[in-house]
Amino acid sequence: MKKPFALIALLLLLLPISSAEFVNATQKTIKAVAVVSGENRGATINITVIVTPGNGRVFVSTLPYTEIDMQGSAQLAALTACDLTGKDFLKYDFFYIIEAEAPIVGGPSASGVMTVATIAALLDLPIREDVFMTGMIYPDGFIGPVGGIPYKLEAAAKSGAKIFLIPKGQRYVEVEETKRIQRGPFVLITTETKTVDVVDYGRKLGVTVIEVETVNEALKYFTGYEIRRSEGKIDLSQYSYLLKKLADYMRERSEKIYSEFEKVADKDVKENIDKRLEEAKENYEKGNYYTSTSQYFTANIFMRAEIYRKTLNDENFEREVKRIEEEIEAVRSSLNQDYGLIAMQLVGAAEERLGRAEQYLEKARTAENFEEAALYLAFAKERVESAKVWLSLLPEIKEDVPLKKEEVVRRAQFYLSTAESLLVYSKSIGGFSQLLFGENSAESSLELSKKLYSQGYYFGSIFASIDSMVKSAVAIELIGVKSLDEKISAARDSAKASLSEAERVTPILAIAYFEYGETSEGVYKLIYYKLSERIAKLMLNLAGSREVELVKSEYVLPETTPSVENVGERIYESVKKSVEIPGFSALSLIAALLLVIYARRKAR
DSSP, X not given: OHHHHHHHHHHHHHHHHHHHHSTTXXXXXXXXXXXXXXXXXXXXXXXXXXXXXXXXXXXXXXXXXXXXXXXXXXXXXXXXXXXXHTOOGGGEEEEEEEEESSOBOOSGGGHHHHHHXXXXXXXXXXXXXXXXXXXXXXXXXXXXXXXXXXXXXXXXXXXTOSEEEEETTOSEEXXXXXXXXXXXXXXXXXXXXXXXXXXXXXXXXXXXXXXXXXXXXXXXXXXXXXXXXXXXXXXXXGGHHHHHHHHHHHHHHHHHHHHHHTTTOOHHHHHHHHHHHHHHHHHHHHTOHHHHHHHHHHHHHHHHHHHHHHHOOHHHHHHHHHHHHHHXXXXXXXXXXXXXXXXXXXXXXXXXXXXXXXXXXXXXXXOSSHHHHHHHHHHHHHHHHHHHXXXXXXGGOOSOOOOOHHHHHHHHHHHHHHHHXXXXXXXXXXXXXXXXXXXXXXXXXHHHHHHHHHHTOHHHHHHHHHHHHHHHHHHHHTTTOSOHHHHHHHHHHHHHHHHHHHGGGOOHHHHHHHHHHHHXXXXXXXHHHHHHHHHHHHHHHHHTOOOOEEXXXXXXXXXXXXXXXXXXXXXXXXXXHTSSOHHHHHHHHHHHHHHHHHHXXXXX
């Protein structure tokens, strides 16, 4: 007789624990579709997103089990949603509950709809039940291509969809159709590939199929709202005097090295360096000071390598390695972590470059031949000098925004964890491998970030993590990309908007990378615009000020079809409304039911 009371008492004791997890929570549920593993058919997925005040953690529960990339999809959805809404990721925790009808294929194709649901939870927006979507989320908010669209459309139609959103450019898709032909006692099985017009197919199923390019476009169909950011306007010239100091420092160093270099250089090597120095001079005269700084820096590396090749032997090679190590320690000993927000950029850039100098020293020691060893040694030496370049701007800072060390450490932990997750996710879905592995890759930047963090150089760790994150993100965004120019244009606009917001805290490092993006080509433009944006957003989060404007969409959506009332759901909702906590309401209901059962048994 005591057992029912004991069980009820235990449940009631658990109520405060469950409520502690979801205080001030916002919960949104959205429907998605996926392809069933091993079958040519779609399945419906229910995704519940719960957002609470927290510390930047992401939790995922799936039933049945899905592939590992679902965790990566959730992490990326939460991060992208915060970027688009101007929210600080580290002030929230995110819980994703994914329930599917059958084992499904991975998570990337549901990541777009997960991002929509996360934005809706962050901004407390309603979600229509008759809008479905498939599409992979890119870190910049664009929707990427996915497979199995006709099968997903069929599943959406069966679940009452009126609108089905697909990635831009995927109206026409190819599917394989298997046919069985009976010929006497034999059955011939043939496979044909045919093109499906998804818009036309949707019309036959009673569903309006719409192509969308960004998650913000998708948001208006799901919620009736759009996020609007003010057009970014930045004046690079107001930072010219700072960037010019970097270029002047590096140009003077080039002149000093050149006097030594020309004494030992071969003619063809000298001609190559002369050309590089002329390009650096031209950009200097155009006012592209950070580009000029980078070009002088590159010329210095090759000049230094040539000097090493012609003047070093085994004995003085090791002596030079030790001298550079001592120089690294000397620069580091002059640093501390008691800097403000503006100085953080300069010190962080220096710490990152000193860390890379150590990496190159190790490569020089383990190189397979002397030519390679001399080049790595030159990289190490000039990386130390580039650290000094950034530190030379510290005296220019007259006023700064204070930073708490514990906040910096927390940010470093977050960026390191996020960089690791993005790299794993990008590898799992086949991201552009040249950006993920090898020299100056996402992987090498991640390793550098870990080392700097373990040494207590948190500013440098943050910037190395950001470099890794951006390269992993671009590796994802290059999957199936059809127009790199469109990507670059969008990245430039987004960087300008973030820089415009961050101007009050002098985002000098972000401005330098933006300028370098302006003069770079191809994928490098994309990378440097995104580095610029990511650093500007870091500074905005640390300064505690980021805002976006939410506007009502002009698009008129069809009326939602009323659903059949579910009595069980109605009871659950009425109980849930009586308290704030989802976990509390569920346990309260169970406890109440147990009390009723016990009372009935006792009456008998």
